Amino acid sequence: MARANSFDRLRRLELLAAHLKQQGFCTIKDLAEMHRVSERTISRDLQLMRDQGLPIDADRGRGGGVRLDRNWGIGRLNLSYGEAVDLLISIAVAEQMKSPHFLANLSSIRRQLIASFSAEKRARIDRLKSRILVGTTASTFVQGTVASGDERTIQKLHQSFLDQHSIIVRYKDESGKTTTREIEAHYLLLNYPVWYVLAFDHHRGDVRTFRCDRLQSIEMTDNRFQVLPRTRIDRSLDGNNSLK
Known part of the structure; x- marks a missing residue:
């Protein structure tokens, strides 16, 4: 149970950082409702993020709002297994459709994603990809x-x-x-x-x-x-x- 809770918190921290990066200003209440935890839990998460070096500013005069410096880059994107599988399958579909535009970096992205998996999971992903078929354009x-x-x-x-x-x-x-x-x-x-x-x-x-x-x-x-x-x-x- 402790391991599951730790994983949930790590995922929540990643999503918090991404949300703050995109939205700019959010209230503690809104963040708590979004992640279905208490405001106290969100406050602890934000303090941990600050301790890790994320530039999070608080605005106590506007309902407990917080913001993340927009010049800060997330840098590393951690995907769950299911999310990575979805992305790999989407890349496989795009490559099979053979569009000549905007696909130059797909092979590099695919290699980096696949390299992050164990041999067993790579084999499983290959089996899944073989079950995705791309035909012609619908009439x-x-x-x-x-x-x-x-x-x-x-x-x-x-x-x-x-x-x-x-x-x-x-x-x-x-x-x-x-x-x-x-x-x-x-x-x-x-x-x-x-x-x-x-x-x-x-x-x-x-x-x-x-x-x-x-x-x-x-x-x-x-x-x-x-x-x-x-x-x-x-x-x-x-x-x-x-x-x-």
Whole structure:
């Protein structure tokens, strides 16, 4: 428990520094509410940051406000494992899309991130990257039907994809009909800007494609699955399972 609390505090200190750098002036109350801790805890965190050399100024005349010198640079960015995985996958997608602009430093960033992981975690990340597929650009018709997905629902999909747990989804199909089914998120496909999950559908007993923005809700299960081989997915995409 002590180790978990220490990690939480380290993450909070990093987020506090980043927030102060971006926002300039904040009150102790606002920071406490943002991080769901007491004002006393935030005050102790800020004092620790000062002790570590961060130029944090207090303005007692304006509701306990604090600010960080904007000339100060954060210098080192500490990412959690999940955040680093997300960033590496985003880099992999950008590289696969082969845009000729603004990608010159991606290889260097990727190498630095990968170097920070153990060999075991690097292997795991490679397996995850192999499950992210980049296809063609979606048709104008499909792009015109894309809706903004629910953030919490997409987060649950992301977690089930990483942890290889099946999920119970409510899904609205192209005709507007909503069904509930249990699926396994084996692969993700980007037909820019539309994301699809290529999943084994327990109801159909076969691989099916679901558009991520049509997922209405997701309930996590404890049922783990083994990732299907890519050849099984390719056969499904070559069949009648169209991407609409």
